[in-house]
Amino acid sequence: MGFKNKIKKLFGIHNSINEDFFDDLTDTLIEGDIGAKTSYEIIEQLQQECKKEKNNEPEKILEKLKNILCSFVEENKIHIEKNKINVLLVLGVNGVGKTTSVAKLANFFKKQEQNVLICAADTFRAAAIEQLKVHGENLGVRVVSHQSGSDPAAVVFDSCESCSASGGGVVLVDTAGRLHNKENLVRELKKIDRIAKSKASEGCYKKILVIDSTTGQNALRQAEVFNEAIGVDFVILTKYDSTAKGGILVSLGRELNIPCGFICTGETYDDIAIFDTKKYIDELIG
Template sequence: MASLAEKLKSLLGIARPFDESFFEELTDALIEGDIGAKTAVELVDELEKTCRQKCTASREAVLESLRDALLPYMRSTELKPEAGKTSIYLVLGVNGVGKTTTVAKLARFFRDGRAKNVVIAACDTFRAAAIEQLAIHGERLGIRVIMHQHGSDPAAVAFDAAASVSAHGGGLVLADTAGRLHNKENLIHELQKIDRVAASKADAGCYKKLLVVDATTGQNALRQAEVFHEAVGVDAVILTKYDSTARGGSAFSISKELSIPAAYIGFGEKYSDIGVFNPAQYLAELVGSA
């Protein structure tokens, strides 16, 4: 499936007037690019007025105007654990988005100069493979993994991890959680229990909930964000599979509709393949360049 940038390139690559037909096709392209129907219509209405005011509206001018219209809605944040305090980052997301691998990437990212003591908590006790996967990541990275047996209370794992970090003078707990949305009621109850424990064990202002979403899933990512945000609240999103050519506007939709900023992007298989989210770069890649 063509990306939004490719669709815009095709649309703008034809010598044609910027008439009603053009703006209708532009609206369709934005909707197909996961911008959302209501937002797409609003953006194109604004863009149409801008283009009519510029008599020499070129392809470059249209793309620049589109990026300028999108940018105010893009939120970003960077997390910085405080030295000497116990921070807990609860990592949320449905199965299959790369959540457990993202936890390992975050562990390396924060360990390398951003947090003195990083611990992983294997709070997805429902899926035995998740515990084993984190144990392997921890061994490779030289990072402690707090785990209980398969089927045990996930909140107890979070409690023990936080207690361990506090006993060592502070640090960061990265807690991997279950993501089985097919059993949503049980999952939400479980997450709310972990949420209460984590909130009580972290120092003031040091508890964050991070939602991992697949950057290629479009409006599904927005719906996932709505579910988790309603259940426990989400402080930031992390985009995985960001290197895919089918990259869509999910981060924009989540930012605009739910006011949740993006924090990090995952773009490869290596532990080092994670970076801070850059709104301007994201939008340039989303809509393309002239």
């Protein structure tokens, strides 16, 4: 049973709002990927508010719950400056949907008539470069790449130079995500970060972490690693079409203070939307 239905059922079976109800609600939140720590906090805040107002109608409680959840999830509205070098570094572990998200973002920004360029900085696998070239051809977007095995920071450097030479635009950087080799990954990311920061126009460099909504609370640990390594400005939540849970953004927002920028719901180029907190919470809770 999906998260939404569990919540619905919970409000249906408890006709009085007591300790049992709050215990069940806590379990449901935890099962919905909100995480134990954040779930306990939410319930405590909810109980306090209920006590204060002495209003225990389920409808009111549901509304309060939604408000608390909304206050934990921040949205990030991306702003691209025309004629500047805007660098969007796309991070994340293997398989979360980085390359696909880069292609979706390329399509998104191209529709806004931005000058888009894809940077193939996942040089670890030859297939990753080829995958991007196919996307580039499909979308009519230029892809800057080097040979596989080459220094990813150098590809970032060349991409930014190329963007600058064509009067500025958006550089979308695809990266490798070998978390099992954490030390190398962190060292590589720090170098890429240094180059990107020095080449991007002032205030036009963003680090975006891709989070797979089917990985559950593991995502929190991943976010911690990337956040500690170079910092994360916001996340893209992928595979939202493939999960019955999806509360991960609540714990990411509450525990790590990371907002969300986009949400992806499929494998085609158009399956990406600007993130809207209220819509997300409404869909999550029902």
